[in-house]
Amino acid sequence: MAWESIAADKRSRILQSIPQEWLIGSKPQDISVMNYPEKSGIMSKDELAITNSSATELVAQLSSGQQRAFDVTLAFCKQAALAHQLLNCCLEIFPEMALAQAKELDAYFEKYQKPVGPLHGLPISLKDQLRVKGLETSMGYVAWIGKYDEEDSVLTKLLRKAGAVFYVKTSVPQSLMVCETVNNVIGRTVNPWNRNWSCGGSSGGEGALVGFRGSIIGVGTDIGGSIRVPAAFNFLYGLKPSHGRLPYAKMANSMGGQETVHSVCGPICHSVQDMKLFVTSVLSNEPWKYDSKVVPLPWRQSEEDTIKAKINSSGLRIGYYNFDGNVLPHPPILRGIQTVVSALREHGHTVIDWTPYKHDHAVNLIDRIFASDGGQDIFSVLQESGEPAIANIQDLVNPSLSKVDMNELWDVQLQKWKWQCEYLEQWNQREEEAGGEIDAFIAPISPTAAIRHNQFKYYGYASAINLLDWTSVVVPVTFADRNIDPKVVDYQPVNALDGIVQAEYDPEAYHGAPVAIQVVGRRLIEERIMTIAQEIGRLLGH
């Protein structure tokens, strides 16, 4: 069958999986669809109350019998169905399976009067890399359509064990190696705040869906910004843990087996409280017993407590930068950073300058790593079905690109390690100068607020942190505002890309676009960085 027919069939199967009564009769023309559920006529008041809750509230109700898993699942199935019709964000929609799973959980609760686990009855959306037994994981590749999974991914399995309900799998860009979400199977996913904007990527389906509250917690993955950029573009929190904190085993992936920089998985959600619910629920099931890459590190409450105590006594000591030396962020992002810096200072925390250390070198290294097989992995999957490369990766998918040779790879890996160690030395020196511990630094996650389609150019703010393998949490801060974020006049770019990115800024086009920052700390200290992110959110009044 021609690839176009396979894709068309898949598209129609996705739509057919939505019950008739959840279909939108006449589609709204608004660019923002954030308030569509309320006026849809499809969601009941109770259902809206559910989708507008926090995950923490919901599991409290579910675990005490005040709420049934069936009702919660139904509400999210409906809102996700609306999301898909408006934003084109799902690759799998399976309310029947979800409601059956919810009924089982309700039966369990009725029988034992206790929840099966800390996520009892909570719907969680999954990026279409996570396998769910019985479903497809196409990952937006035509060639992978029609292959049904015989086993859950490890994370799916542990979430299921914790009581989570699965109901949708969300869209990704072809290859995953892009921060916008478009593929040949369902096309482009758009931003619920403004459909002319990108939802980010590669976990863009999650970003759009969670932003729209078609999901309360979504699972994404990140090798160069793929959790953090969608979180930022949809005004959400996102956690990119260090490699080895959360289980990735048995998921589908692009460039599988590439271990120089690891893709990691983590939640996209509306609060750090919900983020903690997710992380602690997974860790309580000892993922290191199922995935060899996971470090045996339970949730360390003492690490969270240390930061909380510091917040309430001496205050935090936080570094910050707003320019990595490669590409200057747009005015709304610079203002976002300044907003956080001011909020921290006003509340007695210490904020110090942080000089990013050789980020240009880091970005070059990671780019070489991503292209180290000359695109063969991606190209061979495209070739299998005959589908073309999406515009965003056309350069990458060229079988004549030369591969990195084994000794070159080893050299790159040595350079990576050296740079990482030098960065640690920078940190140590900065602490010495500051006369005490530095708890984190804050930085841009993308040089732009939620961007117009096909304009995303520079991944370096995100990918340098991946090369460090440090913990990062995205915190939503504010919205671009044409009245206070004017275009810089006579900007002198430091390089061509810097000029291109800066020129793209248009106060009108960006007006209202979500602005976020990332909070970054050393490796495997998720407890600390999440707690700092929570404090920043609190100071910002979220």
Added chain:
Amino acid sequence: MAWESIAADKRSRILQSIPQEWLIGSKPQDISVMNYPEKSGIMSKDELAITNSSATELVAQLSSGQQRAFDVTLAFCKQAALAHQLLNCCLEIFPEMALAQAKELDAYFEKYQKPVGPLHGLPISLKDQLRVKGLETSMGYVAWIGKYDEEDSVLTKLLRKAGAVFYVKTSVPQSLMVCETVNNVIGRTVNPWNRNWSCGGSSGGEGALVGFRGSIIGVGTDIGGSIRVPAAFNFLYGLKPSHGRLPYAKMANSMGGQETVHSVCGPICHSVQDMKLFVTSVLSNEPWKYDSKVVPLPWRQSEEDTIKAKINSSGLRIGYYNFDGNVLPHPPILRGIQTVVSALREHGHTVIDWTPYKHDHAVNLIDRIFASDGGQDIFSVLQESGEPAIANIQDLVNPSLSKVDMNELWDVQLQKWKWQCEYLEQWNQREEEAGGEIDAFIAPISPTAAIRHNQFKYYGYASAINLLDWTSVVVPVTFADRNIDPKVVDYQPVNALDGIVQAEYDPEAYHGAPVAIQVVGRRLIEERIMTIAQEIGRLLGH
């Protein structure tokens, strides 16, 4: 200069670094030199008391002013000088620098009446991969002679900070990829128990030196048995931690940047108590702040306590195997395993059969990884000086060997991960069958006791554990005995290598050779596995 002259000059510089009065007049002809220090006339009674102490005793004395760092250092410098003359085990001998360092520590103690750190004044020997500012790190390569280090390795630095004194760097095989110790710089290092036997490798200089008590704790590295085999062959304890527990940054290495299977560093010593002293001293200096690959995991006393409590209540549950399906160990090793199994059972512990899972597959994978650059890394270093390959690696060092291509590497890395996860599943299943937690398994570390030179053929018992990246501690058990370890009659080998290894067994030649086992547990649980190793040692009466 011809490589022969460079090597000869280096050899003579090593000898010249030994003071006249420590030179052995007429060398003993005995095959065993274990009791030579006592009869040498070079070591005083006090010095012998020092070198026969444990590290734990010595630091207790040093930290309380009962012993001077100078005296302890002098004793070990002298005994190491004897070791080198008898066993040919050192690539660097620097008593002057060591004694100066010791004097500084004594001055510090005199002034402040307290130790600088937990290893105050304790001499520690270093495999010649660790850099010490001001010295060479030739690693047995002629091409690297004459290059002086401008910086300590991270581990050197942290040991120094803890108060350790450095006095020798020990020999390694050319390339490090061999379990016997021979190079073109100083030739072959031999076993102090019997100089016709190998001291093991690649940390063979450490094995011989610590076995001879020319060192109390030596630092080795292990990517396929290189700590554990020398520990086993010299009747010592050895720790191969998981990758990321102890810092490796800024050390010299072979095939540097190869990250598919990581080389790790760890101590070779006389007891688990001393091993713990080493590990806790390093961890107390937070190595993760200096080496990006180190996991932020302090010594977890609770993990040690859990095992101790279990030992004193329900008892441990330990798996065991004595045959990996590839190469059957010699009779002394099989008896060694049985000795440990019996001792455990007699003392109320539960011992269950453990079926090694696809070790043939694992050994094939790791062999592909080790040869993935077609030997280019090693070959290019040899070419630089013109020295020839040692016999043991001649096959590996062939520039016409084909390299593994990037996508093949990714496939190998996926296979590794899959196998690791399957092994975890095996463990989980075994626990389910056993009705409770399994604490570790015991297994051979080499199919033979300390082997005659040039006979070492099969690394699989060691390297399969490296591919898992699991924690392993070698425990010395007994000695080969011609009277109770007869050759197997009519052995039917399962493959050619199995036949060759079994045929090599000769009860006469092996009589008296150290026999050891390894205690293995999952990733990053050094506290648990060390405590179990200690209990096994206790049961064996060490």
